[in-house]
Amino acid sequence: MGILKRPGKAALLAGGLAAAVGLTAGAANAADEVVMAVPTFLTGAGAPAFGVPARNGAEVIIEAINKGKLPAPYDKSGKGLAGRQIKAVIYDESGGGVKQVAEFRNKVQKQGVDLFVGYISSGTCAAITPVAEELKMLTIFPICGTPRIFEEINKNPKYVFRTMGHATADGVAEALYVKANMPDVKGYTGINQNYAWGQDSWRDFDLAMKQLMPNVPASDKAQWPKIFSGQYGAEISALMLSKEPLVHSSLWGGDLEAFIFQGAARGLFRKKKLLFSVADTSVYRLGKKAPAGAILGARGPYGIFAAGVDTPLNNWFRKVYQDRYSVPPVGGSYQAAQGVLAAKYAYDAAAKANGGKFPSTDQVIAALEGATYQGLAAKVHMNRSNGHQAATKHMIGVLEWDKEAGGPIMTKVTEFGPDCVMPPPGVNGTEWLKGGMKGAKC
Amino acid sequence: MRYVDKTVVGLSIAFVVLLFADFFMAEWMRFIGLQSLARGAVALGLLVLWRTGLVSFGHALYFGIGAYAAAMLTLVGYHDAFFLVLAGTLASGLLAFLLGFLLRRYRAIFFALLNMAFSMILYGVIVKTEELGSTDGFSVLTPTFLGYAPQGEAVQTTLFLFTLVFTYIVTVGVHLYLKTTLGGMSMAVRENEIRVEYLGYSAEKVIHVKYVFSGLVAGFGGAIMALAIGQVDPDSMANWNVSGEFVFITILSGIGNVGATYIGALVFELIRTYAFEYAPQVWQFILGGSLLAIIMFLPDGIWSLIDRLRKSEG
Structure with a gap:
């Protein structure tokens, strides 16, 4: 029994593991701060055009909240969230659902996060929703677009909120725009990423078109590249050969820019009319290379569409953002900021209802459910999915290059009300579209 | 006492320590522990092959099959962890058995890349299957344990116990x-296959058995991972870079001892967790840098530290 006299390897093995177990101390956060995790794409194809502007937007707002410098209507609500400073934990969203779920648990259990405001990709949001509910963690999705979050994955959410409209709103607004501006269109095809967001975007646009323009045929050869693939040679060839003149695309971020570069080189935008759901993020980055004449949206009244919104809050945001990052804020920046504002609104409102004392998570949730608060560019109505899903107005326009100003400009902009493009409360988006969009107030 | 050696004693001590630690561990540490056990199991499979002189760049195939088999069974209403993990393990083992007939004929880079090719076929199939959520994957509901349905923190505690056992x-x-004898054949096959054949053993059969073994444990790891995280997706379960992570862990651990793979997996998880926390924009560099450092300074992995220590003792 030499083992017992000189344990050597055996003890080292056990000791190493035991030492690891010793790391049992949780995170120690100061009692007077709120730890807000902000996951967004910091690396990979989602980062430059979307994740980083979103982070910048969130940072600008968080800083202003902590200093108590937000303009009206938030100018009288004091510093921080219900008086407590925000400690932002900004981290990378890349790596897929499994990695993000693991990281979510890590942030909750290891770093003592109080709430999450973030996630861009529909794939991540779909993966996070069940675990956020399981861990009872207040989670505000500012961006991701798949309607499945509250229609399939969790129909009765308690801890998860989304502070902007979803893909159904985009599809309906786009179809309404096409009907009004291209009444003679001979057909449409699409290029969308083969994951929740791309699939849902195409489905909802297609369903809305079938209702609004039933005689216009859809292509059965719509293209489905993989997310973050970055190479669209084959897809562009197929689109060039298709007979449909209108191409619907919900590509975003780096994928979108790669597609624009590759498509422009091959003359795709001279041959086809493009309709982009989320292209505003790239209009400043690409400058003159952005395809003028394309129909585009920003998934709501954000980014370039908000350039003319003359309120103290919006003017302040645009100026601070432009000064700091030398580019105007894009859709992602607005949307992330809007998510943080939801937290600001909810904590302050809950504290007020709580007699000025710092509210519990349940009280914050109660304050946000069904609320209407002021976003940067428009009012946000949390009035869908039991008050957890937002509806806002929507805007679509045509991109042109303004020679005099030397910058991109939106022309022929049409505005749609929130109750025109979002399904009514309690109604499943797909069924609403198939049933002829009953109850839409346009 | 023929079967009890230092390694078995060491593993048993670690087992008992962790068994009790389960109830006191911080939640995040338990979660990292669970992932380390799952990844360590796959690395264990690689270790078995590695000792035979074979490196696989495609064991995400078996990890992915294990994970998806367990996850898909939850979609059709099965929730018992015992059944799910068994099914995932066997599904991977079966696939390894079938592919083994082809792969046992290849060595070196051909073996490594053929494995990768097969794993990327699985990846492609999952990505193209909308019913399985394409690149998004899908959520896996909380498992039950022979009728016991834990809630809250107990889910992870029970799963950790289950996994540990x-x-x-x-x-x-x-x-x-x-x-x-058959197990010990590893080194013989690596060193001189022709001699092994002359001794009356079939090198291909030896390799085949080891390959099935590695498939089984990789499937086990995958199924555990699916239940631990509660989500499966192709990029984290079946992509080639996941296979790369397993090779990384195996290099990190060294092939000196079966227990080393779990320590390697734990170190890997900790590096990743802290790199991610403190350097959210450059965490990949830190991970890559630490692999480089290991290869340069500890070419035989973490386990060689223990060997060195013992030499200096003796």
Whole structure:
């Protein structure tokens, strides 16, 4: 029994593991701060055009909240969230659902996060929703677009909120725009990423078109590249050969820019009319290379569409953002900021209802459910999915290059009300579209 | 006492320590522990092959099959962890058995890349299957344990216990197998295959058995991972860079001892967790840098530290 006299390897093995177990101390956060995790794409194809502007937007707002410098209507609500400073934990969203779920648990259990405001990709949001509910963690999705979050994955959410409209709103607004501006269109095809967001975007646009323009045929050869693939040679060839003149695309971020570069080189935008759901993020980055004449949206009244919104809050945001990052804020920046504002609104409102004392998570949730608060560019109505899903107005326009100003400009902009493009409360988006969009107030 | 050696004793001590630690561990540490056990199991499979001189760049195939088999069974209403993990393990083992007939004929880079090719076929199939959520994957509901349905923190505590018991059995089993004649054949095959054949053994059969073994444990790891995280997706379960992570862990651990793979997996998880926390924009560099450092300064992995220590003692 030499083992017992000189344990050597055996003890080292056990000791190493035991030492690891010793790391049992949780995170120690100061009692007077709120730890807000902000996951967004910091690396990979989602980062430059979307994740980083979103982070910048969130940072600008968080800083202003902590200093108590937000303009009206938030100018009288004091510093921080219900008086407590925000400690932002900004981290990378890349790596897929499994990695993000693991990281979510890590942030909750290891770093003592109080709430999450973030996630861009529909794939991540779909993966996070069940675990956020399981861990009872207040989670505000500012961006991701798949309607499945509250229609399939969790129909009765308690801890998860989304502070902007979803893909159904985009599809309906786009179809309404096409009907009004291209009444003679001979057909449409699409290029969308083969994951929740791309699939849902195409489905909802297609369903809305079938209702609004039933005689216009859809292509059965719509293209489905993989997310973050970055190479669209084959897809562009197929689109060039298709007979449909209108191409619907919900590509975003780096994928979108790669597609624009590759498509422009091959003359795709001279041959086809493009309709982009989320292209505003790239209009400043690409400058003159952005395809003028394309129909585009920003998934709501954000980014370039908000350039003319003359309120103290919006003017302040645009100026601070432009000064700091030398580019105007894009859709992602607005949307992330809007998510943080939801937290600001909810904590302050809950504290007020709580007699000025710092509210519990349940009280914050109660304050946000069904609320209407002021976003940067428009009012946000949390009035869908039991008050957890937002509806806002929507805007679509045509991109042109303004020679005099030397910058991109939106022309022929049409505005749609929130109750025109979002399904009514309690109604499943797909069924609403198939049933002829009953109850839409346009 | 023929089967009890230092490794078995060490593993048993670690097992008992962790068994009790389960109830006191911080939640995040338990979660990292669970992932380390799952990844360590796959690395254990690679270790068995590695000792035979074979490196696989495609074991995400078996990890992915294990994970998806368990996850898909939850979609059709099965929730018992015992059944799910068994099914995932066997599904991977079966696939390894079938592919083994082809792969056992290849060595070196051809073996490594053929494995990768097969794993990327699985990846492609999952990505193209909308019913399985394409690149998004889908959520896996909380498992039950022979009728016991834990809630809240108890879910992870129970799953950790469950995983620990099976990992212990599997690891001791692999260790004992490696001590048998057939198991010991590893090095012989690596060093001189022709001689092995002249001794009357079939090198291909030896490799085939080891390959099935590695498939089984990788499937086990995958199924555990699916249940631990509660989500499966192709990029984290079946992509080639996941295979790369397993090779990384194996290099990190060294192939000196079966227990080393779990320590390697734990170190890997900790590096990743802290790199991610403190350097959210450059965490990949830190991970890559640490692999480089290991290869340069500890070419035989973490386990060689222990060997060195023992030499200096003796």
